[in-house]
Amino acid sequence: MSYNFDEYIDRTGTNCAKWDHYAEQFPGMDAQDCIPMWVADTDFRAPKEVIEALVAKAQYGIYGYSRAKTKSFDEAVINWVEKRHGWKLLPEWIVPTGGVVPAITCAIQALTKEEDGIVIQPPVYYPFKDTITNNNRKVIENPLRLNEEEGQYEIDFADLEEKLKDSQVKIFILCNPHNPVGRVWEEKDLRKIGELCLKYNVLIFADEIHGDLILPGYKHIPMGLLNKEIRDITITSYSPSKTFNLAGLQASAMVIPNEKLRLEYQKRLRINRMTELNYFATTALEAAYNHGEEYLEGFLEYISGNIAYAIDFVDKHLPGVRIIKPQGTYLVWFDFRGTGLTPDEIDSLIIEKAKVAVDLGRWFGKEGAGFARFNFACHRSTLVKALNQLKAAL
Ligand SMILES: Cc1ncc(COP(=O)(O)O)c(C=O)c1O
Structure with missing residues (x-):
């Protein structure tokens, strides 16, 4: 395959909404230690034919x-x-x-x-x-x-x-x-x-x-x-x-x-x-x-790998949390209600304690309280770090 999705690309300092502007959405968050997994774009380069x-x-x-x-x-x-x-x-x-x-x-x-x-x-x-x-x-x-x-x-x-x-x-x-x-x-x-x-x-x-x-x-x-x-x-x-x-x-x-x-x-x-x-x-x-077909196949394979990794990790290390297994998209809906925490406590656990910037469940409607949307279109190391920070916070 001529696409390598397993390359870490530093997006900071490029005026990108996800990495450079999350403090507007999450006041007080610090770019040094926060992991942005919100807003729906990817941390990967576009296909080379598009760039050319x-x-x-x-x-x-x-x-x-x-x-x-x-x-x-x-x-x-x-x-x-x-x-x-x-x-x-x-x-x-x-x-x-x-x-x-x-x-x-x-x-x-x-x-x-x-x-x-x-x-x-x-x-x-x-x-x-x-x-x-x-x-x-x-x-x-x-x-x-x-x-x-x-x-x-x-x-x-x-x-x-x-x-x-x-x-x-x-x-x-x-x-x-x-x-x-x-x-x-x-x-x-x-x-x-x-x-x-x-x-x-x-x-x-x-x-x-x-x-x-x-x-x-x-x-x-x-x-x-x-x-x-x-x-x-x-x-x-x-x-x-x-x-x-x-x-x-x-x-x-x-x-x-x-x-x-x-x-x-x-x-x-x-x-x-x-x-x-x-x-x-x-x-x-x-x-x-x-x-773009070859790119898309490689992208889906990488995302599938991220999803499989996270499901296994959540199962082993995040008691009370479950992933609603996605059938499509690179956006993954986490259910934190089993932790016994209130929706406010869940939001603060993810954002303030674990320092992972996600789209909070309640943004999607009141039905989303106690849930959060994670963007998995990221390098595996970003995901691993976020999951470990969640584990420590829990
Ligand atoms: C369902 C859905 N529709 C539309 C959009 C945004 O589309 P656009 O940027 O073309 O306005 C998004 C972006 O996340 C989306 O998830």
């Missing part, structure tokens, strides 16, 4: 206006989604956007009115809630249920149906794979969601940004692949930013097969002046999608 393409573009030296939607952009997205997920897209369905969260905001603005309801499934990626409330829409929650025996989260479909029934509800935001609980939703789950949304005239925003990050034994199924009816009420987001560590370039592609929805969406992009991407973003997306 960006260097070539930088060297050209003219950084004027460009166009995001080109034949080469569409082809890169089409080929990648077909190769990895078996869904054959048409070029006209693809709408480039500068990041997924701005794209969700745009969908909310384009397709709902103030006071409309939008359903999310906490514990879930917290910016979903912000995009809803910042636009004066209502957050409607369909909390996931932790099946304690299986150690996995499930969807409460009876509650979902109750929530979707409300005529004010206009969009359901799906997170697949689910951040932070790591579920890769099965076809039967997706079908039920799709059928309920069809029944109650609710659109689906399928955030599949983590869709490439599927661990062995699981399979990502695009929502839009299920059938034409479901496809026609779905907007799907794809992006190379998590897979290839390109989050700072803000490159993503929305897939909107339904023409009417697409025209509404594009109209809002124009109003917001969001139709074009950064000059470097499209280059990075194309290089990653055209050349």
Whole structure:
């Protein structure tokens, strides 16, 4: 393999959010002894083909206006989604956007009115809630249920149906794979969601940004692949930013097969002046999608190794703690409730005593109290150090 993920890269001093700015999030933490395992980017270099393409573009030296939607952009997205997920897209369905969260905001603005309801499934990626409330829409929650025996989260479909029934509800935001609980939703789950949304005239925003990050034994199924009816009420987001560590370039592609929805969406992009991407973003997306398969395989292998190491360590050395075994993503959801500590004590154990900067469970919704999300896209030595600090703190 020509990629070595087992190389420690020092990111400090590069103005990176994860390593240089965590004190803004965790006041009082000191860069000398804190281990940052929060924010979802990776501590690995992007694929060499991406770096080479960006260097070539930088060297050209003219950084004027460009166009995001080109034949080469569409082809890169089409080929990648077909190769990895078996869904054959048409070029006209693809709408480039500068990041997924701005794209969700745009969908909310384009397709709902103030006071409309939008359903999310906490514990879930917290910016979903912000995009809803910042636009004066209502957050409607369909909390996931932790099946304690299986150690996995499930969807409460009876509650979902109750929530979707409300005529004010206009969009359901799906997170697949689910951040932070790591579920890769099965076809039967997706079908039920799709059928309920069809029944109650609710659109689906399928955030599949983590869709490439599927661990062995699981399979990502695009929502839009299920059938034409479901496809026609779905907007799907794809992006190379998590897979290839390109989050700072803000490159993503929305897939909107339904023409009417697409025209509404594009109209809002124009109003917001969001139709074009950064000059470097499209280059990075194309290089990653055209050349990234070998990188992705190596990356998944390294992450799987980190997960296996941590599961074994937690089992042996962290009594009362358990890992909700992820099926996808590099984000790992730790359950600390078995320690007998209160949620406040758990937060302070991780942050103040162990000095590991994580995304605290309660950020993802009240259901997350007593949990924490660890980012495993790091060098093994970072993980080992963090786990040992947790052990000492406990
Ligand atoms: C589910 C999910 N959606 C969107 C994003 C962010 O996407 P972007 O940086 O393209 O706005 C993240 C980042 O962690 C995420 O986990």
